[in-house]
Amino acid sequence: MTARDTGTEQLIKNTAKNLFFAEGKLHATTQEIADAAGVNRTLVNYYFRSRDALFDQVFHDAQKELLDLLDDVIDSDMPFKEKMKNLIDVFMNQAMQFPYRELFIITEMNRHDVIESKIARVEKVNGMLQEIEAEMEKGTIRKMNPRHFLINLFSMMAYPLVTAPLNKIIFNMNDQDYTALMEERKKLIFETIFP
Amino acid sequence: MTARDTGTEQLIKNTAKNLFFAEGKLHATTQEIADAAGVNRTLVNYYFRSRDALFDQVFHDAQKELLDLLDDVIDSDMPFKEKMKNLIDVFMNQAMQFPYRELFIITEMNRHDVIESKIARVEKVNGMLQEIEAEMEKGTIRKMNPRHFLINLFSMMAYPLVTAPLNKIIFNMNDQDYTALMEERKKLIFETIFP
């Protein structure tokens, strides 16, 4: 076995991810993916067997990428405030590059029977929730259901990038303006959750 | 001309909206729409000429529904705080019913050359931004770029409903729990923007 590895498999997958996550073409055809990658469409079948199989792989990859990101933050033993600053920076950078990744995950969740009982993860999130409650006790952040704290945080980070096309029209801004607004936003979100 | 009006046209459109906005099937086929409406697929073509034409109509409807909602709030001459309370209540109720409506608009914006220079609306939004700035001067809300204020508000309202399936898993909640969390959220958002 020679395992020549021309990189085509990765190229196809990465191109697909770019179409899905960056350009928001959540249901691109195999032809569109192949064209964007500059390869023959048949190679999608050669490497991934079927369109669905490719989508499955990308779906699981995306899920893992997202959860790994969260794990990195949760598991780091920085002080809470540092953690949050870090999270905002890393997550928003990713969101600016791949605004539609979470949407892809969500729309694909319909197709995948998501029975995956992520019990270990649930416990991890519970740990995070407790850490947040502890901060509320300390008075560094406002008291509330800690789930709302996390929901607020991720909403403020992710949504404005998903709705960028709409917002640009509503606010009459061009791409450059909007990117600047999103950079400015990192600081603002931090100040919003730590009043 | 008798104009018999069996209500089929509206039935098809409403069913499509429900699939798109409520169930998140943003690229449902004509067959799926017809099945959900309980009518023959050919009727989609009879009433709307083509699949694209149906999507176009729903797209423009959704755009109008959303903008009308905003107009109602902006144009009402209540005090600012009342306006916001009202907006949160109305918008979140709609978001709970049609969580994917804005996503549909955004994904469809790729297909529609959105040249629509909504200059009149831009002025309206500018008015709103000025009203927000005035409130900041008065000290009722925290000082920031007023665009961030609006973005924060809509993010906190809309995103948790889009990501409901994901959040239910992460937080280990069932549908009922999550609905309760969203109801509770109305008050929380109000308190977050008026600290």
Added chain:
DNA sequence: CTTTTGTTTAACATTTTTGTCAAACTCAAG
């Protein structure tokens, strides 16, 4: 009751998208 007109249906045609296969190709190993 018959006609007229709008509505609905089934059968068919077309287009789009996906999947398969054998042949051509490429490059490392022998």
Added chain:
DNA sequence: CTTGAGTTTGACAAAAATGTTAAACAAAAG
């Protein structure tokens, strides 16, 4: 250079989705 494995390609087949048409149907108008 020749062999052989993995890779790429084009032609073809199959499936899915959309669109068209003529005929059947239903209800109001005459």
